[in-house]
Amino acid sequence: MVHVVAEDKIGKRTLLMGNEAIARGAIEAGIQLAAAYPGTPSSEVMETLATVADDLGFYAEWSTNEMVAFEVASGAAITGVRSLVCMKNAGLNVVMDMFMTLVYSGVRGGYLIVVADDPGAHYSSNEQDTRFAAMYANILCFEPANQQEAKDMARIAFELSEKFELPVFLRSVTRLSHASGDVTYGDMRKEKRKAIFDRHWKLPYRWNVYGPPSTVSKHVWLFSRAPLVKEFVESTEFNTLEIVKGARVGIIASGIGSSYAREAVRGLGLDGRVSFLKIGTPYPLPEKKIGQLLNSVEKVIMIEEGDPVVEMQVRALSNSLAPGRKISGKMAIDQILNPYDELTPNVVAAAIAKFLDIKFEEISKSRLEAKAEIRKLVAPRSSTLCAGCPHLGTYWALKVALRRSGGKVWIVNGDIGCYEQGGYGIFATKLAPSFVDHSVKYDIDTPYDTLDTNYIMGGGIGLSQGEFHAKYEDGAIVAVAGDSTFFHACMPAIVNAVYNKAKVTFLVLDNAWTAMTGHQPNPTTGMTAMGQQSPIFRIEEIVKSLGAGLVKVADPYNLKEAREAIEEGIKYPGVSVIITRRLCTLQYLREARKSKTKIVPYAVNKEKCTGCKICIQLGCPAIDFEDGSKKAGIDPLTCTACDMCAQLCPFRAISPGGSQ
Amino acid sequence: MNKTKDLNLIVAGVGGQGSVLASHIVADAAVRAGLKARVGETFGAAMRGGAVSSHIRIGEDVQGPLVAEDKLDILIALEPLEGLRIGVKYLSPTGIAILNTKAVPSIDVNIGKATYPEISTIVSSLERLCKKVVAIDATGLSIKSGSAKTLNMLMLGMAAATELLPFPIEILKETIRERVPKGTEDLNMKAFDVGYKAAKELL
Numbered sequence: 001m002v003h004v005v006a007e008d009k010i011g012k013r014t015l016l017m018g019n020e021a022i023a024r025g026a027i028e029a030g031i032q033l034a035a036a037y038p039g040t041p042s043s044e045v046m047e048t049l050a051t052v053a054d055d056l057g058f059y060a061e062w063s064t065n066e067m068v069a070f071e072v073a074s075g076a077a078i079t080g081v082r083s084l085v086c087m088k089n090a091g092l093n094v095v096m097d098m099f100m101t102l103v104y105s106g107v108r109g110g111y112l113i114v115v116a117d118d119p120g121a122h123y124s125s126n127e128q129d130t131r132f133a134a135m136y137a138n139i140l141c142f143e144p145a146n147q148q149e150a151k152d153m154a155r156i157a158f159e160l161s162e163k164f165e166l167p168v169f170l171r172s173v174t175r176l177s178h179a180s181g182d183v184t185y186g187d188m189r190k191e192k193r194k195a196i197f198d199r200h201w202k203l204p205y206r207w208n209v210y211g212p213p214s215t216v217s218k219h220v221w222l223f224s225r226a227p228l229v230k231e232f233v234e235s236t237e238f239n240t241l242e243i244v245k246g247a248r249v250g251i252i253a254s255g256i257g258s259s260y261a262r263e264a265v266r267g268l269g270l271d272g273r274v275s276f277l278k279i280g281t282p283y284p285l286p287e288k289k290i291g292q293l294l295n296s297v298e299k300v301i302m303i304e305e306g307d308p309v310v311e312m313q314v315r316a317l318s319n320s321l322a323p324g325r326k327i328s329g330k331m332a333i334d335q336i337l338n339p340y341d342e343l344t345p346n347v348v349a350a351a352i353a354k355f356l357d358i359k360f361e362e363i364s365k366s367r368l369e370a371k372a373e374i375r376k377l378v379a380p381r382s383s384t385l386c387a388g389c390p391h392l393g394t395y396w397a398l399k400v401a402l403r404r405s406g407g408k409v410w411i412v413n414g415d416i417g418c419y420e421q422g423g424y425g426i427f428a429t430k431l432a433p434s435f436v437d438h439s440v441k442y443d444i445d446t447p448y449d450t451l452d453t454n455y456i457m458g459g460g461i462g463l464s465q466g467e468f469h470a471k472y473e474d475g476a477i478v479a480v481a482g483d484s485t486f487f488h489a490c491m492p493a494i495v496n497a498v499y500n501k502a503k504v505t506f507l508v509l510d511n512a513w514t515a516m517t518g519h520q521p522n523p524t525t526g527m528t529a530m531g532q533q534s535p536i537f538r539i540e541e542i543v544k545s546l547g548a549g550l551v552k553v554a555d556p557y558n559l560k561e562a563r564e565a566i567e568e569g570i571k572y573p574g575v576s577v578i579i580t581r582r583l584c585t586l587q588y589l590r591e592a593r594k595s596k597t598k599i600v601p602y603a604v605n606k607e608k609c610t611g612c613k614i615c616i617q618l619g620c621p622a623i624d625f626e627d628g629s630k631k632a633g634i635d636p637l638t639c640t641a642c643d644m645c646a647q648l649c650p651f652r653a654i655s656p657g658g659s660q
Numbered sequence: 661m662n663k664t665k666d667l668n669l670i671v672a673g674v675g676g677q678g679s680v681l682a683s684h685i686v687a688d689a690a691v692r693a694g695l696k697a698r699v700g701e702t703f704g705a706a707m708r709g710g711a712v713s714s715h716i717r718i719g720e721d722v723q724g725p726l727v728a729e730d731k732l733d734i735l736i737a738l739e740p741l742e743g744l745r746i747g748v749k750y751l752s753p754t755g756i757a758i759l760n761t762k763a764v765p766s767i768d769v770n771i772g773k774a775t776y777p778e779i780s781t782i783v784s785s786l787e788r789l790c791k792k793v794v795a796i797d798a799t800g801l802s803i804k805s806g807s808a809k810t811l812n813m814l815m816l817g818m819a820a821a822t823e824l825l826p827f828p829i830e831i832l833k834e835t836i837r838e839r840v841p842k843g844t845e846d847l848n849m850k851a852f853d854v855g856y857k858a859a860k861e862l863l
């Protein structure tokens with residue numbers, strides 16, 4: 001059966017997730033290559049494309065990081081082939097060098113750059129707004145309001161990209177990428193182009209920014225494309241202006257913000273009373289339409305998801321086109337919306353109501369009181385590592401090894417992946433800030449309190465070296481990262497550590513998958529995005545050849561083995577790399593289900609259990625503690641029989657099936 | 661069948677209960693019936709056992725994917741605590757809560773760092789927030805009807821029994837048949853019917 005996004009049915013109307021809609025648009029445009037690195041909320045674009053790539057005859061890959069993905073897709077575009085690259089917000093930071101430079105040569109085949117931002121930081125290290133990057137690079141930026149537009153914009157982007165000879169940027173957000181809506185299909189372009197290469201295509205030394213006449217000449221060329229782009233943004237229906245005669249207030253709303261704004265207008269009974277400019281291209285803006293709106297009203301409300309990117313431009317335009325307008329949005333002057341966190345229907349409606357000084361449907365006092373009372377009953381449901389997750393074993397072993405390293409003030413530098421939960425502090429009680437001027441020791445109770453630093457992918461291994469070279473001597477310096485993260489950004493940092501003689505211990509938690517983002521394959525998996533087998537990269541071989549002095553592989557399910565390896569690493573007077581290797585539990589369970597392997601869950605012998613709670617400190621969600629009996633218990637439905645809790649129970653009270 | 665106004669639903673549960681599939685089936689059925697639909701998902705980390713809720717909006721002209729606070733018409737709670745978490749924020753005073761009474765305690769409760777509210781307290785709290793609460797041990801019913809895995813479809817049956825869905829029930833059934841895993845169609849249809857009947861008795 002063909003996947004729904006690959007169906008060649010013009011006019012078909014169906015429910016698609018935003019990311020699927022983007023994939024559908026690219027398919028309709030006839031892409032021949034797609035490359036991406038996973039990152040929530042962007043991953044389903046590539047997951048969808050990879051599923052249908054074989055059937056539709058195009059190439060799709062999960063690359064080792066966003067920069068590589070970007071370069072792979074750029075290479076295809078230079079040879080005249082339609083290509084797409086996709087990443088999450090943070091991914092674009094990794095790509096910036098090539099991103100800022102590719103625009104000097106432009107492209108020959110249509111090139112779509114899809115970036116999914118994450119206002120509200122549901123899945124991200126920050127809330128950055130990548131529309132700024134499109135402005136920075138001087139390329140067209142699309143921002144869809146719904147799934148239909150996501151499909152339509154992705155589709156037309158390729159044509160436009162070929163017309164402008166520049167990449168086109170599509171900025172999505174979590175509430176678009178991870179939301180579904182009705183989408184009507186267009187036709188599918190089936191023509192496949194032959195990849196061709198011409199060094200001097202239309203411009204001398206086209207694909208070489210150092211080629212004659214000069215780099216600046218290519219920058220000049222970039223600006224020469226602006227009129228074409230401007231002409232498009234003025235005429236496209238993605239930017240629509242509805243002027244209400246006599247209205248004194250206008251709303252300018254971009255992307256998903258325009259969806260919230262339209263509903264707020266309706267909900268507040270303002271239909272037919274305010275003018276509305278819906279923006280689909282936050283860069284460049286349709287200046288004529290903005291001028292028309294500004295000149296027809298006295299006040300303007302700005303609604304957009306993320307930073308005030310459109311607002312900054314509108315304020316600047318207003319100075320010359322229609323001075324004296326009151327403009328309110330997220331910027332400090334006359335601010336009505338917070339410049340952080342995501343928009344919601346309530347936030348938008350309340351902001352518009354406040355601006356217009358009209359009554360926003362208020363909730364009665366008694367209802368608010370009832371809600372406050374009820375809210376107190378709602379127990380938290382903290383996110384944890386899975387039952388039987390190998391990272392639990394690594395963190396247990398690390399905790400014991402650190403304690404045995406002399407009990408000094410260690411630093412554990414974290415990284416991004418499932419194991420980042422080692423820094424979620426979900427059961428933490430010590431939240432008071434500290435103001436002393438010496439190192440302070442904080443012991444680790446559950447694994448969720450292990451990580452001392454955490455920023456971005458590949459960050460920990462670099463930070464650890466700075467700590468060492470700053471002459472930090474109050475305790476061990478450790479960094480952790482997963483296998484996908486290792487290939488993404490850690491290798492140059494390891495070479496740096498070795499060459500510049502740092503003394504750090506690096507733990508690689510190898511579970512053979514990019515698990516956090518929904519199980520994409522990576523070079524430790526043995527499979528490509530399109531399902532082809534590929535040789536597995538062994539991280540120990542790589543780090544040995546990079547010059548790490550001590551390299552050990554341990555099984556995190558064997559707590560003693562893992563602890564001893566980490567202890568050895570901490571003692572080692574140079575760069576040590578400890579690889580804790582065990583298949584991701586979710587993959588293990590999937591395989592067990594397929595092969596019908598029976599898993600015999602563990603159980604607690606209630607006579608032997610003393611209620612010491614040491615097993616609770618493993619942080620496994622299958623282990624509970626009964627308040628009444630003051631004994632531990634194991635949920636037979638979620639236990640994966642990993643054996644870790646049995647190993648650490650001082651009273652040998654835990655065993656398979658509880659038979660011991 | 662109610663065609664005049666937008667309908668807001670939220671399916672709330674924990675990872676693995678099938679709330680995402682259930683919400684997509686409802687929205688898909690609406691699209692098949694010629695309406696517009698949106699589904700907005702909020703998961704915590706996509707790990708097992710985390711809270712998962714899915715917003716569904718159906719109507720002639722729905723735009724955004726999120727339900728506004730106090731505007732939820734139908735809450736489908738596959739798990740009681742998650743039902744309360746969503747209900748207290750979103751339920752409309754005129755809304756209906758369809759509640760599975762079988763608890764899945766959170767890790768915070770399991771290790772003694774938090775207390776799971778009494779089910780009767782959850783029910784009475786929801787009653788303070790909305791017009792009607794339909795509370796059933798839906799997990800127990802779905803096991804009886806053949807498999808615990810059909811809990812989501814059983815509760816869709818309960819939602820259909822409210823007669824508030826703005827499209828014919830046949831379209832919903834047809835969508836379920838097409839979208840549940842192959843080989844489980846009959847099991848899921850049976851669960852749907854069991855849920856429909858059980859809720860009818862209480863409505």
Ligand SMILES: Cc1ncc(C[n+]2csc(CCOP(=O)(O)OP(=O)(O)O)c2C)c(N)n1
Nearest residue numbers: 039090416417418482483484485514515516
């Ligand atoms: C620059 C960047 N790209 C992508 C992501 C999304 N992301 C979060 S964790 C992760 C990788 C996790 O894989 P791995 O390191 O193998 O750890 P696991 O989750 O398997 O434990 C990715 C790609 C990100 N946070 N930053």
